[in-house]
Amino acid sequence: MRTHVGWISGAAAAVLVAVGAVTYAVAEDTRSTPHTPHAPTAGSADAGFARDMAVHHQQAVEMSYIVRDRTRNEEVRRLAYDIAQTQANQRGMLLGWLDLWGLPKVSPDPPMTWMGMGGMASGKDGALMPGMATDAEMTKLNTLGGRQAEIFYLQLMTDHHKGGIHMAEGCADLCTVGVEKRLARGMADAQRSEIELMTSMLAERGAKPRG
Numbered sequence: 578m579r580t581h582v583g584w585i586s587g588a589a590a591a592v593l594v595a596v597g598a599v600t601y602a603v604a605e606d607t608r609s610t611p612h613t614p615h616a617p618t619a620g621s622a623d624a625g626f627a628r629d630m631a632v633h634h635q636q637a638v639e640m641s642y643i644v645r646d647r648t649r650n651e652e653v654r655r656l657a658y659d660i661a662q663t664q665a666n667q668r669g670m671l672l673g674w675l676d677l678w679g680l681p682k683v684s685p686d687p688p689m690t691w692m693g694m695g696g697m698a699s700g701k702d703g704a705l706m707p708g709m710a711t712d713a714e715m716t717k718l719n720t721l722g723g724r725q726a727e728i729f730y731l732q733l734m735t736d737h738h739k740g741g742i743h744m745a746e747g748c749a750d751l752c753t754v755g756v757e758k759r760l761a762r763g764m765a766d767a768q769r770s771e772i773e774l775m776t777s778m779l780a781e782r783g784a785k786p787r788g
């Protein structure tokens with residue numbers, strides 16, 4: 578399994594190197610000032626995805642740092658660190674684009690409105706969007722240690738990635754900024770690969786994904 582984890586570390590490093598280039602590409606793609614007709618509007622899929630995925634990613638970062646402190650297993654700790662670093666940097670890009678477009682980072686509309694899912698039951702115990710863990714699940718993760726923490730984290734993160742893929746595919750279909758669409762496709766591909774890895778890590782621990 579060390580080779581798989583090493584591959585993820587390399588992918589995280591690639592994201593770090595690419596942050597500046599992708600941000601520049603968005604500026605070019607939108608020829609961006611807040612007043613240009615090329616910049617997305619506050620109600621666009623581009624803005625909605627950036628806002629919602631930034632929130633979605635923040636929880637993944639939080640979960641990853643929790644488990645990193647609750648297990649000594651090198652493989653899980655490295656995976657968690659890589660997910661945290663990758664998603665924290667992607668979150669920074671998403672919020673940076675909102676600044677670039679002169680748009681607010683919060684919206685009065687419910688989450689997922691940009692995908693036509695604003696009326697879905699959301700916010701139950703803190704689970705605002707598809708795949709997000711509830712407040713109770715986050716509290717439980719904080720109480721576990723060792724193998725139990727590893728299994729629960731891998732299960733939660735698998736669900737989280739499935740929700741993230743759903744959102745990323747929505748942006749790939751609906752967003753209009755080319756580089757954001759490409760980032761969304763890259764997110765979906767990377768998270769599918771991580772789901773495969775996490776499924777095998779769960780099997781090694783005598784467990785499986787929850788759904």
